[in-house]
Amino acid sequence: MGVDLGTANTLVWIRDGGLVRDEPSVVAVKSGTSEVILGGQAVGHRAYEMQGRAPAGIEVVRPLREGVIADFEIAEAMIRYFVRDIHGRRHFVKPRLVIAIPYGTNEVQRRAFIDSAERAGARNVYLVEEPIAAGLGAGLNVTASQGSMIVDIGGGTTEIAVLALAGIVSATCLRVAGDSFDEAIVRHIREEYNLLIGPLMAETIKRTIGSARELETEYSLEVRGRDFISGRPRRTIVNSDEIRGALSEPVRQIVQGIQSVLENTPPELSADLTQTGITLAGGGSMLRGLDLAIQEEMDLDVRFAEQPLTCVAQGTGVILGQLDRLAEFLYQS
Ligand SMILES: Nc1ncnc2c1ncn2[C@@H]1O[C@H](COP(=O)(O)OP(=O)(O)OP(=O)(O)O)[C@@H](O)[C@H]1O
Ligand SMILES: [Mg+2]
Incomplete structure (x- = not known):
């Protein structure tokens, strides 16, 4: 299974089925506990509808904040729900899990992702940095030496990265995005x-x-x-x-972030970007006119990934299909 564990939405990709889940990253629990209500089923859409409407004693929680796990027990409950729901019905062996994680997560946070996924029922866990998964899912040739830029504007975070040779050459992660x-x-x-x-x-x-x-x-x-x-x-x-007018400040911060990544990109790769341009991904990029605003400010071609909302999950699917070749670029348990 490939999982894009987003702040706003969690997407699950399986090898023989493509995208099988696209649900809000929301869980409804008994207040003060990590016990999921409705017998463990109040995850995703079911929990989303309860937001702002839950009676006393029930809390609707988004376990991921700004792209990282804010509440471990609840995040784990959410991963477990998806693993059981999708994998449990058809297989007896535990699944391999490729999880896309935000750029810039530290060692401790990576461990935490792996531990949560293992406790939730995964066999092997592979972590890929989201910009690489997004690039793969958007069809960019991320293993090439030619550089390309991906800007993934999600719910909690915007990740801006220049990719080449299956790695991240320069990047930043902003706490400014759709939210x-x-x-x-x-x-x-x-x-x-x-x-x-x-x-x-x-x-x-x-x-x-x-x-x-x-x-x-x-x-x-x-x-x-x-x-x-x-x-x-x-x-x-x-x-x-x-x-x-109200949106101009966060928009300016995103443009500023792109500018600063460009300033930190080696000249050879900057030169590549005049050809490859900027690829936008993530739901936040769908704000009307944001592509044109970026294009004008940066004077580079800006295009959308074919599936801006699902390309990270799609990228985890590409990895699942080529684990042998791509494993060296991943972080493993
Ligand atoms: N048509 C649209 N116009 C503007 N914003 C949109 C549109 N569709 C979705 N969004 C916004 O996209 C954001 C969610 O995007 P996405 O699903 O890529 O985030 P995520 O991957 O869950 O978050 P993150 O990557 O930060 O963890 C939300 O803020 C949502 O409001
Ligand atoms: Mg995302």
Whole structure:
């Protein structure tokens, strides 16, 4: 099994079936415990719907924060759920697991990923750094000597990397990504309208009218939340240009991150990038106009991975199929 254990979504890829799971990285547990409710089944979509609505005694948890495991027991429960659900039904032997992990995780964190996966029922665990998995999944020739750049804007983190010879030549990992866009929207609406909105509402606003660059037609949207002063439910209308203003700071930080990785890239590889350009991956990259904003700022060609949301999982699938050849580039248990 190949797993993209994302802050926002967990994707599972199997060798003979391709993408078999794509679920929110959310778990509902009894408060203060790691006991998953609904008999261990409240993981993913089932738990996502309970967000912000759970009664007392039940907590809806995202066990990964900013790309790393924030709550080990619950993350493990989540991995166990997927391993049992997908692998358990058809096999008796424990699966090999390829897990994509964020760039820049340290030795202790890597150990923790491996331990959690082993306790959750894996036989051998291989860790691959996400930018490499994303590059493989996007069809980049990551083992070539020619350099290429991948920018994966996920929920919690943005990983920016120049790849060559199956390795990461220069890279950075920013704690600014899709979630930061949502948070900027929540803040804007609180400050501008005295209205508190939840994370799901913020995400809806981002997807429907959010943008990084001026639009041909500007849009507006009705937003519902709780009045900050009176405490009562209230609605208001927001429009796309003010949301763009709210998003400009996190967008600027991502552009700045790309700039700094380019500055730290050896000149030979920089020269390659004038040909290979920048490949965007991750759900956060789908913010309207973000590709063009980056293209204009960097003066490099910007294209999307064919499947921006699944290319990391797809990359773990490529690895599963070529473990012999690629094992030397992986971190193993
Ligand atoms: N059409 C869209 N427009 C804007 N943002 C989107 C769109 N679709 C998804 N997103 C955002 O993409 C983010 C999730 O992306 P992705 O699934 O790549 O993250 P992840 O891999 O779980 O996170 P990470 O890599 O940080 O651990 C969320 O913030 C989501 O709101
Ligand atoms: Mg990701």
